[in-house]
Amino acid sequence: xxxxxxxxxxxxxxxxxxxxxxxxxxxxxxxxxxxxxxxxxxxxxxxxxxxxxxxxxxxxxxxxxxxxxxxxxxxxxxxxxxxxxxxxxxxxxxxxxxxxxxxxxxxxxxxxxxxxxxxxxxxxxxxxxxxxxxxxxxxxxxxxxxxxxxxxxxxxxxxxxxxxxxxxxxxxxxxxxxxxxxxxxxx
Amino acid sequence: xxxxxxxxxxxxxxxxxxxxxxxxxxxxxxxxxxxxxxxxxxxxxxxxxxxxxxxxxxxxxxxxxxxxxxxxxxxxxxxxxxxxxxxxxxxxxxxxxxxxxxxxxxxxxxxxxxxxxxxxxxxxxxxxxxxxxxxxxxxxxxxxxxxxxxxxxxxxxxxxxxxxxxxxxxxxxxxxxxxxxxxxxxxx
Numbered sequence: 001x002x003x004x005x006x007x008x009x010x011x012x013x014x015x016x017x018x019x020x021x022x023x024x025x026x027x028x029x030x031x032x033x034x035x036x037x038x039x040x041x042x043x044x045x046x047x048x049x050x051x052x053x054x055x056x057x058x059x060x061x062x063x064x065x066x067x068x069x070x071x072x073x074x075x076x077x078x079x080x081x082x083x084x085x086x087x088x089x090x091x092x093x094x095x096x097x098x099x100x101x102x103x104x105x106x107x108x109x110x111x112x113x114x115x116x117x118x119x120x121x122x123x124x125x126x127x128x129x130x131x132x133x134x135x136x137x138x139x140x141x142x143x144x145x146x147x148x149x150x151x152x153x154x155x156x157x158x159x160x161x162x163x164x165x166x167x168x169x170x171x172x173x174x175x176x177x178x179x180x181x182x183x184x185x186x187x
Numbered sequence: 188x189x190x191x192x193x194x195x196x197x198x199x200x201x202x203x204x205x206x207x208x209x210x211x212x213x214x215x216x217x218x219x220x221x222x223x224x225x226x227x228x229x230x231x232x233x234x235x236x237x238x239x240x241x242x243x244x245x246x247x248x249x250x251x252x253x254x255x256x257x258x259x260x261x262x263x264x265x266x267x268x269x270x271x272x273x274x275x276x277x278x279x280x281x282x283x284x285x286x287x288x289x290x291x292x293x294x295x296x297x298x299x300x301x302x303x304x305x306x307x308x309x310x311x312x313x314x315x316x317x318x319x320x321x322x323x324x325x326x327x328x329x330x331x332x333x334x335x336x337x338x339x340x341x342x343x344x345x346x347x348x349x350x351x352x353x354x355x356x357x358x359x360x361x362x363x364x365x366x367x368x369x370x371x372x373x374x375x
Contacts, residue, residue, distance in 0.1 A: 042281050091231070092353045130358060131350055156346020159365055160321055163282045168320075173346040173363065 022052035028102030226290030283320030
């Protein structure tokens, strides 16, 4: 991995103008598979304007508990997704991480896994976190596989959390401890 | 069908609204007990009466604006005294999920049956009136009284967020426990 804190093998984490990110979100959110794997909230077509307002509000927080980056390809700088820490807790040194690859052409090719690896390094080496957490739906095997590759361990599930198409499914909890992540870097 | 049960009246406690005049000094007194950091997220220090007043105002404002929080004061039925706080929060109405929290203020009021009585009211409210499908609680592994209380109510461990909480000089697991409506109905 590069010495650049924000650079991986395939992608770079970038600071994005809220307008640019909001327009991308408004476009990506129209993909049913993407939005249903991303969020337990009902799919909804929010405007770029509304999404921009939310992002600006997050940026204005004096003591941030949300840190969000764009994900751009190293080859041509194309914006393909986002990754962010959400709910940073500075006394527990724990945070949730959320990721979305909005451009379907970049699914299953290692871009998300690469971005997550960069984000974990940032969380542990720069933010000095003790652990990093995430939730993923059991109906998202692609996501689960990617998180396992990054070092996340299964910690259980919230049973029957999601109701879609009349069927209940679980939400899995995963987490990686700093000590586990350090161990992985040595292997 | 008969429906005579009061939503808010138990055997020992009553679920009530906040009393913005009388409750703040009582709550401020409780926060001298470090146990309260388990109940009030982000409150790591004793609150002044003024701090408690602001806290309770914030709670009510959040309840009004977010629409996915139901906060109740717990009052002893015999003399209307404030004995604890409770809430069902992070409600996701479309999936039918929520998170429950409850705390009894004074050491002398714990293990007197207030919490079990309140739990019964809160579960009935969550499942029969809010139409939720499941409830979660997230105690730190060292919060034994609360874990015992929710186990008695039927909650089961579903996940363990390893070392996700820090207090008293070390990291502790956060236990994710859940209760499905179907199980609650069987227990009735």
